Amino acid sequence: MSHHRLAPNVHEHNNALEEALGALRSELELPGPYPEHAVRDAEAAVAALELPSHDLTGVDFVTIDPASSTDLDQALFIEADGGGYHVLYAIADVPAFVKPGGPLDQETRRRGQTFYAPDGRIPLHPEVISEGAGSLLPGQECPAFVWDFRLDGNADVTSASVRRARMRSRAKLSYRGAQAQLDAGGASPVLQLLKEVGLKRVELERARDGASLNMPEQEIVQLPDGGYRIAAAPQLPVEDWNAQISLMTGMAAAQIMLDGQVGILRTMPAPDERSLNHFKLQTEALGKPWDGEVSYGEYLRSLDPTEPRQLAIMHSAGMLFRGASYTAFDGSVPEAAIQAAIGAAYAHTTAPLRRLVDRFVLVICEALSNGGNVPGWAREALPSLPEIMAGSDQLASRMERMALDTVEAALLVNHIGQEFDAIVISGSKPQKDNGNGNNGRNGNGKNGNGNGGSGIIQVAEPAVTARCAGDLESGTKVRVRLLSSNIATREVHFELVG
Template sequence: MAQLHLDLARSAAQTELAAHLADLRHEFSLPADFPPEVLAEAEGAAADLMGRLPKRDRTDLPLLTIDPPGSTDLDQAVHIQRGPEDADGTAATPADHEPRTSAEVAFTVHYAIADVPAFITAGGALDAETLRRGQTIYLPDGRIPLHPEVISEDTGSLLPGVDRGAYLWTFQLDASGAVVSARLERARVRSRAQLTYEQAQQRIDEGGSESGTSVLLREVGQLRAGQEIRRGGASLRLPDQEIAATDHGYEVLNAPPLDVEDWNAQISLMTGIAAAEIMLRGRIGILRTMPPADVDSEARFRARTRALGHPWPEDQAYGEYLRGLDTADPRQLAIMHAATSLFRGAGYTSFDGDTPEVTVQSAIAAPYAHTTAPLRRLVDRFVLVTCLALTQGQPVPAGIRALLPALPEAMRESGLVASRAANAALELVEAASLCGLEGREFSAVVISAPSPEQAEKARAEGRLPWGEVQVEQPPVLARYEGFAEAGSQIRVELVTADLATRTVLFRVVGQQSPREPVE
């Protein structure tokens, strides 16, 4: 009987969850359907473009895409080969190093980016609508796209087996993974395969041809990660927390990121760095910037690493330290979460004529621009058009130039809305997954514990202090009340799981032995 009541409670929670998820669109004033004039313009542009793809034909490149399962808005396709580009490639332009002889070129990376600018008429209805939306917003019950589906999931997407227009980057790398040269052009391309991250990782793990893109992605990705460490950059490799639709409703999944995700991201980072360098040389564009962590924040983080038993050595690069953390270890997972405090203040900086005072994205430790996801992010379209004009010695189009000053605020506002809506959706799903389980105990890891000052304040107010805990199953990140050491494995009791207030609260009930089985 108790199980029946629990099943009924959880079924009711899933029904209530669907209603609350739908309400998020109203709560955060998310865009609804595209206006008729926008749809008409997009459909007309899509029909027209299919008959006039770029003359430059690079359909010979065996490109492939790597994305989450079910993705149809495919922004990027990659091909990697050993050695210099084939003889039909045009001359490359210098990037972060002087050009070298072909004997010094160890790899050539082709990176095709969806030709979204080809669909947009400056000052048109679609141009204005994308400026209003800013980016695609992803929610458990559906996405709110930046562009109409005829572009984002059809004629603009780099789907396999069909010819598409693309902004094609060609990088030549030396044996250390450093960029020797970079070139950007518009071209006709054709992706050969659409892989999920899991499929790509499996291909790599199983080996195969030494010249295949999947295998070379690991080699080049690792070299680029080494370049990141050498320049002082860092990447956060927190376990992925995503919402999945199942036969029983929505649930939260939590898994360590696959290595291929990092290697694939390194190709995107390399492209963004090259785009930033082009715009800085041309003295016009828009950068993704982030100030370095202040001295006090870094000192607090170092103190946290010492308290958790895995101190950050003074002579070790920040990125190298983070890459060495094992997030399967509760204390090291807590350190990785604490590291997010040093990745704050990111924004966009546009410029035209004068180089901005701040040009570096501190986590990347280089100037950087968003340029590889134009189907899903507004600013990338502007970066692509700007970079192509500059590399061809042409003026940046007036419609692009005129809107550059408005982009930082447009992206800031859309980013805030997307983040708040996604967080609210996650809180709802977490509450629904725990609804009806109040009073039960769970295994958990303490991510952050209250400071002595916070604990003292709580005592003075007659309450328990608060911290943050990662529950092992279901994998939710939530507030807890009580006393526990950061990084420790504990037992917690569920106090509240309320969809109406999007609240989940646990209470510490005791320490847990590392050998004790998980719920």
């Protein structure tokens, strides 16, 4: 992981950065403090909570999350089951705390999801729920929707059901800690089986031509001195294995709702020929050509994000993951029910503390799984959820991109006139932007100087991406000069040297 600190002698720039990041809240009209009447509604729900009668507190559940997380949605237990596996996956019972039509329900529909702003989290639910009674914290008895899976020896699902239960997590594990235990050979049986099942689920993903774009995660981290840095690191293997359990649950939820002909799916069309052809050209330019003989998912799995040219290919691959949306249905099954990147029907159901739609999916699946009636309030909400979630997703993406651009501008502000080594992620050669949008950065405000060609570069140190003026060829290593960097406007201008 590479850490980039602001120079200690630029306190005025630190202040400008803090002001610019703080301004994002008002500029994007992000939700403010939680309304008091909604907080009171949440507190009353916590006080009146009755735990489910079905008792699974004897099961050794564990949670695996980033070390700093306190809003814990999922807890896992796996055991061997003959020649296969038995998986219990507990998901926070957020519906137990939200009265339909009440102040809390209305506020969560206004927010749509938790926003992770650089100057603090903006939660979907009040902390009394999201970091208290509703979070699957270790040692705390919690209500949960517990998914019960039976898997065969290949980790393929043979049966899946979900019911409400009380549970208690035994331990809060971090990704790094869990990976360290696995690497050292001293991991618990649950972690060892997670690795075993996760690897087999990856093979099943390959078999159905599923694809994952595991970009190195970038996080804006505030420093003790008030400055910021951008932390980036490839995902750990245990993160992928843990994600496979979540994907398996989302696929099971989708199938239950399709069988019951009511619910809401996360759908995405397959990439069109134009996007695929453009991507092939990019891979050729970047020195690792994809000939289409293997699936694009298999090709993406072969990429190494620590190698600059292959990281550039992963940036270019974003064009293959477009068009994701939410598809609600009631009474008939939608024709376009597949999430193409997953290679199956899929629904969001494992993060109800942080994402609104999951609350409805859980309630619908629990009713259908146990032969009950889907609650009227959940059915009535279905038509409105796609628009709520689409607007929330767009807002979160804009905030993340603008925040990162702001910090990148701050990292560069003391280096105007200096030269840097960079690699061209997307250039004006061998092909100009054909409308796929690959030569831009989704409206981030970083523009070239308008003279001649331009493209997107990845600067080696500090690790930032920006638009650069000049005749640029994708995949080439170049020398660039920083012309300007403006924290307030998030604009960074480079030019090609020589």
